[in-house]
Amino acid sequence: MDIELMINSFPKLLNATLITLKLLSVSLILGLFIGLGFAILRMNNNKLINKFAYGYSYIFRGTPLLVQIFIIYFGLGQIEYLRTTFLWVVLKEPYWCAIIAFSLNTGAYTSEILRSAFQTIKTGYLEAGKSLGIPSKIIFTKIQIPIAIKQSLPAYGNEIILMLKGTSLASTVTLMDLTGVAKYIISTTFKPVEVFIVAGGIYLFMTFIIHNVIKYLEKKYGFQT
Amino acid sequence: MELLYFGDKGWGDELFFATLITIAVSITAMIIGFIFAALFTPLKLSNNKFLNSIGNAYTTVIRGVPELLVIYLFFFGGSGAIMFVASIFGYNDYIEINAFLTGSFSIGIISGAYSTEVFRGALQSIDKGQFEAAKVLGFNKYINFFKIILPQMLRLAIPNLSNVWQITLKDTSLISVTGLVEIMRQSYIAAGSTRDPLFFYSFAAVLYLMLTFLSMQLLNRLETKYSKGY
Numbered sequence: 001m002d003i004e005l006m007i008n009s010f011p012k013l014l015n016a017t018l019i020t021l022k023l024l025s026v027s028l029i030l031g032l033f034i035g036l037g038f039a040i041l042r043m044n045n046n047k048l049i050n051k052f053a054y055g056y057s058y059i060f061r062g063t064p065l066l067v068q069i070f071i072i073y074f075g076l077g078q079i080e081y082l083r084t085t086f087l088w089v090v091l092k093e094p095y096w097c098a099i100i101a102f103s104l105n106t107g108a109y110t111s112e113i114l115r116s117a118f119q120t121i122k123t124g125y126l127e128a129g130k131s132l133g134i135p136s137k138i139i140f141t142k143i144q145i146p147i148a149i150k151q152s153l154p155a156y157g158n159e160i161i162l163m164l165k166g167t168s169l170a171s172t173v174t175l176m177d178l179t180g181v182a183k184y185i186i187s188t189t190f191k192p193v194e195v196f197i198v199a200g201g202i203y204l205f206m207t208f209i210i211h212n213v214i215k216y217l218e219k220k221y222g223f224q225t
Numbered sequence: 226m227e228l229l230y231f232g233d234k235g236w237g238d239e240l241f242f243a244t245l246i247t248i249a250v251s252i253t254a255m256i257i258g259f260i261f262a263a264l265f266t267p268l269k270l271s272n273n274k275f276l277n278s279i280g281n282a283y284t285t286v287i288r289g290v291p292e293l294l295v296i297y298l299f300f301f302g303g304s305g306a307i308m309f310v311a312s313i314f315g316y317n318d319y320i321e322i323n324a325f326l327t328g329s330f331s332i333g334i335i336s337g338a339y340s341t342e343v344f345r346g347a348l349q350s351i352d353k354g355q356f357e358a359a360k361v362l363g364f365n366k367y368i369n370f371f372k373i374i375l376p377q378m379l380r381l382a383i384p385n386l387s388n389v390w391q392i393t394l395k396d397t398s399l400i401s402v403t404g405l406v407e408i409m410r411q412s413y414i415a416a417g418s419t420r421d422p423l424f425f426y427s428f429a430a431v432l433y434l435m436l437t438f439l440s441m442q443l444l445n446r447l448e449t450k451y452s453k454g455y
Protein backbone atom coordinates (compact mmCIF):
# COMPACT_ATOMS: atom_id res chain seq x y z
CA MET A 1 0.00 0.00 0.00
CA ASP A 2 1.56 3.26 -1.14
CA ILE A 3 0.14 5.85 1.25
CA GLU A 4 2.31 8.62 -0.17
CA LEU A 5 0.88 8.15 -3.65
CA MET A 6 -2.64 8.26 -2.23
CA ILE A 7 -1.96 11.56 -0.46
CA ASN A 8 -0.21 13.04 -3.50
CA SER A 9 -2.92 12.06 -5.94
CA PHE A 10 -5.77 13.29 -3.75
CA PRO A 11 -5.57 17.01 -4.72
CA LYS A 12 -5.26 16.12 -8.41
CA LEU A 13 -8.30 13.89 -8.21
CA LEU A 14 -10.22 16.48 -6.25
CA ASN A 15 -9.47 19.03 -8.93
CA ALA A 16 -10.80 16.65 -11.57
CA THR A 17 -13.95 16.16 -9.48
CA LEU A 18 -14.89 19.73 -10.37
CA ILE A 19 -15.15 18.75 -14.05
CA THR A 20 -17.21 15.69 -13.10
CA LEU A 21 -19.60 17.86 -11.09
CA LYS A 22 -19.82 20.44 -13.88
CA LEU A 23 -20.66 17.74 -16.43
CA LEU A 24 -23.20 16.23 -14.04
CA SER A 25 -25.03 19.43 -13.15
CA VAL A 26 -25.21 20.88 -16.66
CA SER A 27 -26.44 17.63 -18.19
CA LEU A 28 -28.96 17.05 -15.41
CA ILE A 29 -30.50 20.50 -15.91
CA LEU A 30 -30.66 20.13 -19.69
CA GLY A 31 -31.86 16.54 -19.30
CA LEU A 32 -34.68 17.62 -17.01
CA PHE A 33 -36.07 19.96 -19.67
CA ILE A 34 -35.65 17.34 -22.40
CA GLY A 35 -37.29 14.74 -20.17
CA LEU A 36 -40.21 17.00 -19.32
CA GLY A 37 -40.73 17.81 -23.00
CA PHE A 38 -40.75 14.18 -24.05
CA ALA A 39 -42.95 13.14 -21.12
CA ILE A 40 -45.53 15.65 -22.33
CA LEU A 41 -45.22 14.34 -25.89
CA ARG A 42 -45.64 10.77 -24.59
CA MET A 43 -49.01 11.70 -23.10
CA ASN A 44 -50.17 13.29 -26.35
CA ASN A 45 -53.17 11.62 -27.95
CA ASN A 46 -51.71 11.90 -31.43
CA LYS A 47 -50.29 8.47 -32.24
CA LEU A 48 -47.44 9.76 -34.37
CA ILE A 49 -46.14 12.15 -31.72
CA ASN A 50 -46.58 9.45 -29.10
CA LYS A 51 -44.58 6.93 -31.15
CA PHE A 52 -41.84 9.47 -31.79
CA ALA A 53 -41.40 10.15 -28.07
CA TYR A 54 -41.47 6.43 -27.30
CA GLY A 55 -38.87 5.75 -29.99
CA TYR A 56 -36.58 8.40 -28.56
CA SER A 57 -36.63 6.94 -25.09
CA TYR A 58 -36.40 3.37 -26.44
CA ILE A 59 -33.31 4.10 -28.50
CA PHE A 60 -31.48 6.03 -25.80
CA ARG A 61 -32.31 3.51 -23.10
CA GLY A 62 -31.55 0.49 -25.29
CA THR A 63 -28.05 1.46 -26.37
CA PRO A 64 -24.95 1.97 -24.22
CA LEU A 65 -24.04 5.53 -23.31
CA LEU A 66 -20.59 4.94 -24.80
CA VAL A 67 -22.09 4.40 -28.27
CA GLN A 68 -24.07 7.61 -27.92
CA ILE A 69 -20.99 9.65 -27.01
CA PHE A 70 -18.97 8.14 -29.84
CA ILE A 71 -21.67 8.83 -32.41
CA ILE A 72 -21.85 12.45 -31.34
CA TYR A 73 -18.12 13.05 -30.88
CA PHE A 74 -16.62 10.99 -33.72
CA GLY A 75 -19.63 10.54 -35.97
CA LEU A 76 -21.27 13.93 -36.34
CA GLY A 77 -18.04 15.62 -37.31
CA GLN A 78 -18.09 13.55 -40.47
CA ILE A 79 -21.12 15.32 -41.89
CA GLU A 80 -19.66 18.05 -44.11
CA TYR A 81 -22.72 20.24 -43.81
CA LEU A 82 -22.47 20.42 -40.02
CA ARG A 83 -18.93 21.73 -40.27
CA THR A 84 -20.15 24.86 -42.04
CA THR A 85 -22.84 25.74 -39.50
CA PHE A 86 -22.43 27.34 -36.10
CA LEU A 87 -23.10 23.91 -34.54
CA TRP A 88 -19.52 22.99 -35.38
CA VAL A 89 -18.26 25.41 -32.73
CA VAL A 90 -20.10 23.25 -30.19
CA LEU A 91 -19.48 19.83 -31.74
CA LYS A 92 -15.72 20.11 -32.03
CA GLU A 93 -15.37 20.47 -28.27
CA PRO A 94 -15.32 17.11 -26.45
CA TYR A 95 -16.80 18.87 -23.42
CA TRP A 96 -19.97 19.88 -25.25
CA CYS A 97 -20.23 16.55 -27.06
CA ALA A 98 -20.18 14.79 -23.72
CA ILE A 99 -22.81 17.17 -22.36
CA ILE A 100 -25.06 16.65 -25.38
CA ALA A 101 -24.79 12.86 -25.05
CA PHE A 102 -25.37 12.89 -21.29
CA SER A 103 -28.34 15.27 -21.53
CA LEU A 104 -30.03 13.25 -24.25
CA ASN A 105 -29.41 10.04 -22.31
CA THR A 106 -30.64 11.28 -18.96
CA GLY A 107 -33.50 13.03 -20.78
CA ALA A 108 -34.73 9.67 -22.04
CA TYR A 109 -34.69 8.12 -18.56
CA THR A 110 -36.21 11.26 -17.00
CA SER A 111 -39.04 11.26 -19.52
CA GLU A 112 -39.96 7.72 -18.46
CA ILE A 113 -39.80 8.64 -14.77
CA LEU A 114 -41.94 11.75 -15.26
CA ARG A 115 -44.42 9.97 -17.52
CA SER A 116 -45.11 7.29 -14.95
CA ALA A 117 -45.36 10.00 -12.26
CA PHE A 118 -47.91 11.94 -14.34
CA GLN A 119 -49.91 8.82 -15.04
CA THR A 120 -50.25 7.92 -11.37
CA ILE A 121 -51.77 11.28 -10.47
CA LYS A 122 -55.34 10.60 -9.42
CA THR A 123 -57.89 11.92 -11.89
CA GLY A 124 -59.79 13.32 -8.91
CA TYR A 125 -57.21 16.09 -8.52
CA LEU A 126 -57.61 17.14 -12.14
CA GLU A 127 -61.39 16.97 -11.94
CA ALA A 128 -61.36 19.01 -8.76
CA GLY A 129 -59.24 21.62 -10.52
CA LYS A 130 -61.54 21.65 -13.55
CA SER A 131 -64.70 21.96 -11.50
CA LEU A 132 -63.19 24.97 -9.73
CA GLY A 133 -62.82 26.55 -13.16
CA ILE A 134 -59.03 26.63 -13.17
CA PRO A 135 -57.61 26.93 -16.70
CA SER A 136 -55.91 23.74 -17.88
CA LYS A 137 -52.52 25.47 -18.23
CA ILE A 138 -52.58 26.38 -14.55
CA ILE A 139 -53.82 22.90 -13.62
CA PHE A 140 -50.75 21.58 -15.39
CA THR A 141 -48.19 23.93 -13.87
CA LYS A 142 -49.67 24.26 -10.39
CA ILE A 143 -51.19 20.84 -9.76
CA GLN A 144 -49.77 18.21 -12.08
CA ILE A 145 -46.12 19.27 -12.08
CA PRO A 146 -45.69 19.63 -8.29
CA ILE A 147 -47.34 16.26 -7.64
CA ALA A 148 -45.29 14.61 -10.39
CA ILE A 149 -42.06 16.04 -8.95
CA LYS A 150 -42.87 14.66 -5.53
CA GLN A 151 -43.75 11.25 -6.87
CA SER A 152 -40.72 10.95 -9.09
CA LEU A 153 -38.16 11.97 -6.43
CA PRO A 154 -37.00 8.45 -5.43
CA ALA A 155 -36.61 7.29 -9.02
CA TYR A 156 -34.98 10.56 -10.02
CA GLY A 157 -32.50 10.23 -7.18
CA ASN A 158 -31.40 6.91 -8.66
CA GLU A 159 -31.10 8.54 -12.05
CA ILE A 160 -28.81 11.26 -10.63
CA ILE A 161 -26.52 8.59 -9.17
CA LEU A 162 -26.54 6.64 -12.46
CA MET A 163 -25.66 9.86 -14.28
CA LEU A 164 -22.84 10.59 -11.84
CA LYS A 165 -21.40 7.22 -12.77
CA GLY A 166 -22.16 7.91 -16.43
CA THR A 167 -20.02 11.06 -16.47
CA SER A 168 -16.99 8.78 -16.10
CA LEU A 169 -17.41 8.01 -19.81
CA ALA A 170 -16.33 11.55 -20.60
CA SER A 171 -12.80 10.26 -20.07
CA THR A 172 -13.14 8.21 -23.28
CA VAL A 173 -13.38 11.41 -25.33
CA THR A 174 -10.20 12.90 -23.85
CA LEU A 175 -11.85 14.85 -21.02
CA MET A 176 -9.88 14.75 -17.78
CA ASP A 177 -12.67 14.14 -15.32
CA LEU A 178 -12.25 12.16 -12.09
CA THR A 179 -12.06 8.80 -13.87
CA GLY A 180 -9.83 10.25 -16.60
CA VAL A 181 -7.28 11.55 -14.11
CA ALA A 182 -7.51 8.31 -12.09
CA LYS A 183 -6.75 6.30 -15.21
CA TYR A 184 -3.84 8.60 -16.05
CA ILE A 185 -2.33 8.17 -12.58
CA ILE A 186 -2.87 4.39 -12.70
CA SER A 187 -1.23 4.04 -16.09
CA THR A 188 1.82 6.09 -15.06
CA THR A 189 2.37 4.57 -11.61
CA PHE A 190 0.85 1.09 -12.03
CA LYS A 191 -0.72 1.30 -8.59
CA PRO A 192 -4.39 0.61 -9.43
CA VAL A 193 -5.55 -0.32 -5.93
CA GLU A 194 -4.38 2.88 -4.24
CA VAL A 195 -5.84 5.15 -6.92
CA PHE A 196 -9.07 3.15 -6.97
CA ILE A 197 -9.48 3.64 -3.23
CA VAL A 198 -9.04 7.42 -3.44
CA ALA A 199 -11.09 7.99 -6.62
CA GLY A 200 -13.73 5.46 -5.58
CA GLY A 201 -13.90 7.13 -2.18
CA ILE A 202 -14.62 10.50 -3.79
CA TYR A 203 -17.36 8.95 -5.96
CA LEU A 204 -18.86 7.18 -2.95
CA PHE A 205 -18.84 10.42 -0.99
CA MET A 206 -20.76 12.17 -3.78
CA THR A 207 -23.23 9.27 -4.03
CA PHE A 208 -23.70 9.46 -0.27
CA ILE A 209 -24.47 13.20 -0.40
CA ILE A 210 -26.91 12.84 -3.32
CA HIS A 211 -28.63 9.93 -1.60
CA ASN A 212 -29.13 11.90 1.60
CA VAL A 213 -30.27 15.10 -0.11
CA ILE A 214 -32.93 13.14 -1.99
CA LYS A 215 -33.96 11.39 1.21
CA TYR A 216 -34.30 14.77 2.93
CA LEU A 217 -36.36 16.17 0.05
CA GLU A 218 -38.59 13.09 0.05
CA LYS A 219 -39.26 13.61 3.73
CA LYS A 220 -39.84 17.33 3.34
CA TYR A 221 -42.15 17.12 0.34
CA GLY A 222 -43.41 13.61 0.88
CA PHE A 223 -47.12 13.16 1.34
CA GLN A 224 -49.63 10.38 1.19
CA THR A 225 -51.61 9.99 -2.00
CA MET B 226 -23.89 -1.06 -47.56
CA GLU B 227 -20.67 -2.37 -49.10
CA LEU B 228 -19.04 -1.76 -45.74
CA LEU B 229 -21.07 -4.59 -44.29
CA TYR B 230 -20.13 -7.27 -46.85
CA PHE B 231 -18.82 -10.50 -45.43
CA GLY B 232 -15.28 -11.48 -46.34
CA ASP B 233 -12.33 -9.25 -47.15
CA LYS B 234 -14.34 -6.47 -48.71
CA GLY B 235 -16.49 -5.48 -45.77
CA TRP B 236 -16.81 -5.62 -42.03
CA GLY B 237 -19.88 -7.84 -41.86
CA ASP B 238 -18.21 -11.00 -40.60
CA GLU B 239 -16.01 -9.10 -38.14
CA LEU B 240 -19.02 -7.33 -36.66
CA PHE B 241 -20.95 -10.59 -36.56
CA PHE B 242 -18.26 -12.29 -34.50
CA ALA B 243 -17.90 -9.20 -32.34
CA THR B 244 -21.62 -9.46 -31.58
CA LEU B 245 -21.14 -13.07 -30.55
CA ILE B 246 -18.32 -11.97 -28.22
CA THR B 247 -20.58 -9.32 -26.68
CA ILE B 248 -23.25 -11.97 -26.06
CA ALA B 249 -20.67 -14.38 -24.63
CA VAL B 250 -19.21 -11.74 -22.30
CA SER B 251 -22.67 -10.69 -21.12
CA ILE B 252 -23.72 -14.26 -20.35
CA THR B 253 -20.43 -15.08 -18.59
CA ALA B 254 -20.65 -11.86 -16.59
CA MET B 255 -24.24 -12.61 -15.65
CA ILE B 256 -23.26 -16.09 -14.42
CA ILE B 257 -20.29 -14.72 -12.45
CA GLY B 258 -22.71 -12.14 -11.07
CA PHE B 259 -25.07 -14.92 -9.93
CA ILE B 260 -22.18 -16.61 -8.12
CA PHE B 261 -21.39 -13.35 -6.33
CA ALA B 262 -25.08 -12.84 -5.57
CA ALA B 263 -25.33 -16.36 -4.14
CA LEU B 264 -22.41 -15.52 -1.84
CA PHE B 265 -23.47 -12.05 -0.78
CA THR B 266 -27.27 -12.33 -0.52
CA PRO B 267 -27.06 -14.56 2.59
CA LEU B 268 -24.57 -12.06 4.06
CA LYS B 269 -26.93 -9.17 3.47
CA LEU B 270 -29.76 -11.03 5.18
CA SER B 271 -27.60 -12.32 8.01
CA ASN B 272 -28.28 -11.20 11.59
CA ASN B 273 -24.58 -11.12 12.33
CA LYS B 274 -23.53 -7.46 12.17
CA PHE B 275 -20.07 -8.16 10.80
CA LEU B 276 -21.26 -10.41 7.96
CA ASN B 277 -24.05 -7.98 7.25
CA SER B 278 -21.66 -5.05 6.86
CA ILE B 279 -19.50 -7.07 4.43
CA GLY B 280 -22.57 -7.67 2.27
CA ASN B 281 -23.59 -4.04 2.45
CA ALA B 282 -20.09 -2.81 1.66
CA TYR B 283 -20.01 -4.91 -1.52
CA THR B 284 -23.30 -3.61 -2.94
CA THR B 285 -22.74 -0.01 -1.84
CA VAL B 286 -19.20 0.32 -3.18
CA ILE B 287 -19.86 -1.39 -6.51
CA ARG B 288 -23.10 0.44 -7.16
CA GLY B 289 -21.64 3.79 -6.10
CA VAL B 290 -18.45 3.74 -8.17
CA PRO B 291 -18.41 4.14 -11.98
CA GLU B 292 -18.17 0.90 -13.94
CA LEU B 293 -15.20 2.25 -15.88
CA LEU B 294 -13.19 2.70 -12.66
CA VAL B 295 -13.90 -0.91 -11.61
CA ILE B 296 -12.79 -2.10 -15.04
CA TYR B 297 -9.54 -0.10 -14.81
CA LEU B 298 -8.91 -1.63 -11.37
CA PHE B 299 -9.09 -5.16 -12.74
CA PHE B 300 -7.47 -4.34 -16.06
CA PHE B 301 -4.38 -2.78 -14.50
CA GLY B 302 -4.47 -4.69 -11.23
CA GLY B 303 -5.60 -8.13 -12.34
CA SER B 304 -2.35 -9.52 -13.71
CA GLY B 305 -0.41 -7.87 -10.86
CA ALA B 306 -2.54 -9.67 -8.29
CA ILE B 307 -2.19 -13.02 -10.03
CA MET B 308 1.57 -12.54 -10.45
CA PHE B 309 1.80 -11.78 -6.73
CA VAL B 310 0.00 -15.02 -5.87
CA ALA B 311 2.17 -16.92 -8.38
CA SER B 312 5.36 -15.47 -6.90
CA ILE B 313 4.44 -16.97 -3.54
CA PHE B 314 4.54 -20.35 -5.26
CA GLY B 315 7.88 -19.50 -6.84
CA TYR B 316 6.71 -18.54 -10.35
CA ASN B 317 8.20 -15.19 -11.33
CA ASP B 318 7.52 -14.76 -15.05
CA TYR B 319 5.12 -12.20 -16.41
CA ILE B 320 1.56 -13.49 -16.58
CA GLU B 321 -0.96 -11.82 -18.81
CA ILE B 322 -4.57 -12.67 -18.24
CA ASN B 323 -6.97 -13.00 -21.04
CA ALA B 324 -8.96 -9.84 -21.86
CA PHE B 325 -12.14 -11.89 -22.08
CA LEU B 326 -11.72 -13.18 -18.53
CA THR B 327 -10.77 -9.79 -17.04
CA GLY B 328 -13.71 -8.19 -18.81
CA SER B 329 -16.25 -10.81 -17.81
CA PHE B 330 -14.98 -10.79 -14.26
CA SER B 331 -15.15 -7.03 -13.79
CA ILE B 332 -18.60 -6.75 -15.42
CA GLY B 333 -19.62 -9.84 -13.41
CA ILE B 334 -18.74 -8.18 -10.11
CA ILE B 335 -20.82 -5.15 -11.10
CA SER B 336 -23.74 -7.26 -12.26
CA GLY B 337 -23.46 -9.34 -9.08
CA ALA B 338 -24.06 -6.29 -6.90
CA TYR B 339 -27.31 -5.56 -8.73
CA SER B 340 -28.35 -9.23 -8.65
CA THR B 341 -27.67 -9.36 -4.91
CA GLU B 342 -30.10 -6.50 -4.34
CA VAL B 343 -32.69 -8.19 -6.54
CA PHE B 344 -32.42 -11.54 -4.73
CA ARG B 345 -32.48 -9.86 -1.33
CA GLY B 346 -35.65 -7.99 -2.22
CA ALA B 347 -37.28 -11.13 -3.63
CA LEU B 348 -36.42 -13.24 -0.59
CA GLN B 349 -37.66 -10.58 1.78
CA SER B 350 -41.00 -10.30 0.05
CA ILE B 351 -41.80 -14.02 0.30
CA ASP B 352 -44.52 -14.48 2.86
CA LYS B 353 -43.19 -15.62 6.25
CA GLY B 354 -45.90 -18.28 6.38
CA GLN B 355 -44.19 -20.14 3.54
CA PHE B 356 -41.04 -20.66 5.61
CA GLU B 357 -43.08 -21.67 8.63
CA ALA B 358 -45.32 -24.04 6.67
CA ALA B 359 -42.28 -25.78 5.19
CA LYS B 360 -40.84 -26.18 8.68
CA VAL B 361 -44.09 -27.50 10.12
CA LEU B 362 -44.41 -30.06 7.34
CA GLY B 363 -41.00 -31.37 8.32
CA PHE B 364 -39.20 -30.89 5.01
CA ASN B 365 -35.45 -30.94 5.23
CA LYS B 366 -33.43 -27.78 4.48
CA TYR B 367 -32.65 -28.59 0.84
CA ILE B 368 -36.18 -29.47 -0.22
CA ASN B 369 -37.34 -26.47 1.71
CA PHE B 370 -35.04 -24.14 -0.20
CA PHE B 371 -35.04 -25.67 -3.68
CA LYS B 372 -38.69 -26.72 -3.94
CA ILE B 373 -40.49 -24.09 -1.92
CA ILE B 374 -38.48 -20.90 -1.53
CA LEU B 375 -36.47 -20.83 -4.78
CA PRO B 376 -39.42 -21.10 -7.24
CA GLN B 377 -41.27 -18.33 -5.44
CA MET B 378 -38.15 -16.22 -5.28
CA LEU B 379 -37.49 -16.64 -9.02
CA ARG B 380 -40.99 -15.52 -9.89
CA LEU B 381 -40.46 -12.32 -7.94
CA ALA B 382 -36.89 -11.84 -9.12
CA ILE B 383 -37.22 -12.41 -12.88
CA PRO B 384 -38.66 -9.00 -13.86
CA ASN B 385 -35.85 -7.24 -11.99
CA LEU B 386 -33.24 -9.69 -13.24
CA SER B 387 -34.15 -8.78 -16.78
CA ASN B 388 -33.28 -5.18 -15.87
CA VAL B 389 -29.95 -6.41 -14.52
CA TRP B 390 -29.40 -8.25 -17.80
CA GLN B 391 -30.03 -5.05 -19.78
CA ILE B 392 -27.55 -3.14 -17.58
CA THR B 393 -24.96 -5.92 -17.93
CA LEU B 394 -25.38 -6.08 -21.70
CA LYS B 395 -24.85 -2.34 -22.01
CA ASP B 396 -21.92 -2.36 -19.57
CA THR B 397 -20.02 -4.80 -21.76
CA SER B 398 -19.46 -1.93 -24.20
CA LEU B 399 -17.11 -0.44 -21.58
CA ILE B 400 -14.65 -3.31 -21.71
CA SER B 401 -13.73 -2.19 -25.20
CA VAL B 402 -11.24 0.07 -23.36
CA THR B 403 -9.29 -3.06 -22.41
CA GLY B 404 -8.91 -4.09 -26.05
CA LEU B 405 -11.33 -7.00 -26.11
CA VAL B 406 -12.81 -7.05 -29.61
CA GLU B 407 -16.54 -6.84 -28.96
CA ILE B 408 -19.07 -4.68 -30.83
CA MET B 409 -17.68 -1.35 -29.63
CA ARG B 410 -14.02 -2.20 -30.20
CA GLN B 411 -14.72 -3.69 -33.63
CA SER B 412 -16.67 -0.57 -34.63
CA TYR B 413 -13.75 1.54 -33.41
CA ILE B 414 -11.33 -0.46 -35.54
CA ALA B 415 -13.63 -0.37 -38.56
CA ALA B 416 -14.30 3.35 -38.12
CA GLY B 417 -10.58 4.01 -37.91
CA SER B 418 -9.67 2.13 -41.06
CA THR B 419 -12.56 3.31 -43.23
CA ARG B 420 -12.83 6.82 -41.78
CA ASP B 421 -16.56 6.35 -41.48
CA PRO B 422 -17.25 6.55 -37.73
CA LEU B 423 -20.83 7.79 -38.12
CA PHE B 424 -21.87 4.67 -40.03
CA PHE B 425 -20.10 2.16 -37.81
CA TYR B 426 -21.09 3.64 -34.47
CA SER B 427 -24.70 3.96 -35.63
CA PHE B 428 -24.54 0.35 -36.75
CA ALA B 429 -23.19 -0.60 -33.31
CA ALA B 430 -26.17 1.19 -31.78
CA VAL B 431 -28.49 -0.84 -34.03
CA LEU B 432 -26.77 -4.07 -32.95
CA TYR B 433 -27.20 -3.19 -29.28
CA LEU B 434 -30.85 -2.27 -29.87
CA MET B 435 -31.41 -5.62 -31.56
CA LEU B 436 -29.78 -7.45 -28.66
CA THR B 437 -31.83 -5.61 -26.03
CA PHE B 438 -35.03 -6.07 -28.03
CA LEU B 439 -34.54 -9.80 -28.61
CA SER B 440 -33.50 -10.51 -25.03
CA MET B 441 -36.53 -8.59 -23.75
CA GLN B 442 -38.79 -10.83 -25.85
CA LEU B 443 -37.17 -13.95 -24.42
CA LEU B 444 -37.24 -12.69 -20.85
CA ASN B 445 -40.89 -11.70 -21.09
CA ARG B 446 -41.68 -15.25 -22.14
CA LEU B 447 -39.73 -16.56 -19.16
CA GLU B 448 -41.61 -14.16 -16.92
CA THR B 449 -45.01 -15.46 -18.02
CA LYS B 450 -43.78 -19.02 -17.61
CA TYR B 451 -42.72 -18.46 -14.03
CA SER B 452 -45.78 -16.49 -13.05
CA LYS B 453 -48.08 -19.29 -14.15
CA GLY B 454 -50.75 -19.83 -11.57
CA TYR B 455 -50.77 -16.21 -10.43
